[in-house]
Amino acid sequence: MKISLKWIHDFVDVADFLKDPEVLVKDLTAAGLEVEAVEQMGNLEHVVVAEILELGKHPDANRLTLCQVNVGEAEPVQIICGASNHKQGDFVVAALPGAVLPGDFKIKKSKIRGVESFGMLCSNKELGLGEAGEGILILDPGSPVGENYFQWSDQQDVLLEINVTPNRADCLSHLGLAREISALMDRPLKEINIKHLPQAQGQSVALKVLDPEQCSRYVGCEVQNINVTTSPQWLQERLMSVGLNSKNNIVDLTNYLMMGVGQPMHAFDRDKLKDHKIEVGPAPKAQKFKALNDEEYEVKGGELSILNGDGDALAIAGVMGGAETAISEKTKNIFLESAHFLASSVRRSSRSLGIHSDSSYRFSRGCYSGTCDMAMKWMVQEIQKMCPDAKVTSYQDEWPLKTEPKTIVLTPAEITDRLGFDVSTEDIKSIFKKLGFELYEAQGSLKLTPPGYRVDIHCKEDLIEEVGRMWGYDQIPSILPQSSLPPSVFDKNYLFKNKIVDLCVKAGWNQNVHYHFESKQDSELQSENSKAMGSIGFQALNESVKISNPLSEQTYAMRSSMYGALLKSFVHNYRHGKDNGDIFEVGQIFREDLENKNYLENEHLGLMTWGQSSGFWNKPQPGAVSFYQLKGTLGILMSSLKIKSWKLERASEAMSFLHPLEQFKIVCEGKSIGFMGQLHPEVLKSFKINGEAAFLELNLDLLKKGYPRSAKIQDYSLSPMVQRDISLRLKSWSMDQVTKVFKKASGALFKDLNLVDQYQGEDFEVGEKSLTFRLSLQSEKGDLEEKQLLKIQDQIFAAFKEI
């Protein structure tokens, strides 16, 4: 919120801070009212009141005037001015060489089209005093020539941008902040002089509060015979300083009191109130509502409203008034509202209608019903100053529900124990007195009653914080707590995830972390593959896991697969010159559980690889490097997790984004846990990618069970290892089947079996291959004899002949 120190000065003396706000800024921030920006207004040197002695035309430019100006020195100075609203004899504001205007605009002696100019005549905007009007600023005749304009005109101000936390509704006004400054700086609040109102005659507007729970107080006042005009300069300046636009005197005054004392107010055109009736309660019916801002809104019914006798909403209580009863230039008689509406009611209607106003902002954070009357009297007093003929014809104060602030009892020890530092009871009492609390001391306890406007104080902890922040959080010592605690174990899912990430990094992959979102396009692609998902052991994706209020197309839904993000990253990196890469991500994917009205989350691993590293010299098979790269990594994952039995199988349904024949489901110990394959050539083509890429996705939750498995490390034999390469020409084969034969023939001597070469001759049948396996054999007892080896070899050949 923007705060003007000049305005604060109405309530508490801050003359010193207007000159130098540094201490105040520091102390407010330290007390929990963070000052985010400080703007010094009109504290400029070399800007003086001046009188135009002569006014002529620039010899070379029709639009420029050449002025001889008295700036309080012995000789007049010559200034060229581009405005046209000034004449000889006017009193104006001149910025002389050396002045620095807002926006770091330095004034220097200069030459404009060959004629010298020794300064600049200024407009309001150039002085940083608001929006541009017509031309330069013209002062009253007889202003003191030569005086610093800002000092003379009392235009100095300091504007603070304060981040008021949602609990401190009481600080959303100048009076509220003045109270805080008064307590912090130990300065008395100035008295506010509001005259007692003369007794009003009669009641011409019938006021009725239908729902006291939602409207605990309503002060209504009827003022007749007013003039709606532009606001006086002081009022315009006040509103402008805190960033509000001036409309007319009545509306400006309601805003003035809202910003001044924190009470949102509203003015109705009394003559437009049907039957002169005002009722406050929930809107009884759905209706269209045209608000002050000329927008039309759909009232659903139930919104707390100001109603006429027929149930039509004249205003949405605390949110915004209606266009129909708004003040216009023709308005003569008004009905003023200063009320207290329930915070949650205002918040609800503001949200459901989508109207956010300064009024709804304050009401929904919590206003104080005690201010209604004071604000109304102040308002009327100002109206009477502006419109001497104005007459108060009725003044009603309906206060059906008074809430008393709750008294809280606590001991000084409770305060110091929780804060962790010592404050004397006397100091504690002094803090609460300064903050306006009522305080009784009884049997070592303090009975504290907060002032009514402190709607945020509910419990002991709130009081402890008050002492802490007033005494200073910098007093809190730093003590590492000493306490015994039963040993605690980490979440297993966390450990498992780390293990998988570690394995992938060790295997040379680069970890990715993506948003958990899915674009509409990706989401639809995954929905298309719902059946295929189901067939490889994932939850079928019946419907996208949509976000109700997406920020953009990119946050359409929660991701249902790792594919979209990794593809995006692949394409991004490819386009930025990475013709090969290996990337992976471990993270959640989502499903909606319609039956249980819930959502399901699974931890998945995605791997994407493309191209070949330039250092990759032993290319096994052009066209499938990525695939075998993936399969190799999968093998490392499985062996590291101590999973021995896994294989690739064809799935009954194909994923549309993978090559139809080069994709497989991953079956682990009889259970399908994921899929892998080469990217579909169409996909690569659509992104203009040359070469090939492969993708793998695993549901890690299906692998977690039983993790970590026991890891028995085998003793190794001291006898020598013998290796034999055996080539077989086979029409069809599987690693499982080959291994079985080799194992059977080798018996206890079997150590390992690896494929070391493969070849397909031109005369081979489809699927037929020549394969070379390296068999490793070892005896526990000692050397192996040639005879033994030949016997094994013969058995292997014999077995394959039979097949």
Add this chain to the structure above:
Amino acid sequence: MSTEKINQIVEEAKASFQSCQNPDELYKSKVKVLGKKGALSLVMQEMKNLSPEERPAFGQSVNEAKKSLESLYASLSEELVKQEMAQKLAQSMLDPELPGFEVKTGTYHPIELVIREMIDILSRIGFSVRLGPLIEHDDLNFTALNFPEDHPAREMQDTFYMKHDHVLRTHTSPIQVRTLRSESLPLRILAPGSVFRCDSDTTHAPNFYQVEGLWVDKKVSMAHLKGVVDFFAKSYFGDKTQTRFRPSFFPFTEPSAEVDCTCPLCAGQGCRVCSKTGWIEIGGCGLVHPNVLKMSDVDPDQWQGFAFGFGVERMAMIKYRLSDIRLFNENDLRFLEQFR
């Protein structure tokens, strides 16, 4: 005759030995003379043709010849081995300017690195990790954390809404609630993870990471909280780091504070990164609000707690001096590969 022959063999062998260029050649020459079928062995066979009187002298001279050749061999061999080594050391084909072979290495994402480091630091003082779902029930994300419905505090966090009264969790605090409701006290837990806010610009990502800590025990104070936060900041940013608390507001803590630490880039002297203040905001904290304990069936008269939370991206940006939060989600390998 025989002695002459022996002398001749010795002279020839010596000449042959000396002409050898390397240990291999020398060895072959040696075998030619001294081997089983070498010249001297053949001479020995002539011994049987001699008279018994002649034999000892002949034998002795053969032995002497053998000895002298053996000793010559030994000295020459040592010399040649030395020469060969000297030659090897005198030449090299290696070009140190040629680049080393490309070694494939994987990298951790900076988010992962920072989360792990934070957890590593805090687990040293007894915190252990708990996880929770990213799509949370509204009740656990808000109500149970003392954000009543229709309360302005809910506006502090721009929320993504889902169906079935669910939201994308706006903080990892629901994990605190889940743990309070399911585990025995006292406890010390860390809740790391992904969170969501409906907000996106150069300093805000709609999906980012947090690490929160919760400590519940019989008696805890703001001083204990400061102790833990200090320990963390010093471990993460360096021994000289100082922290300060500023009063603030969070619905689930009371009193609440924002945590600043001395800017690690300028050691608190004031620089561009800390906007010349010397301080950098790193997170929020406070004593657990009694309403939060009550709503999780924990008696606030028996148990007290404190909680703190840090933004992972912010930690990473300070540590690695990054200025654009979007780098984390872009996953550009030119960025990621620098985290080797």
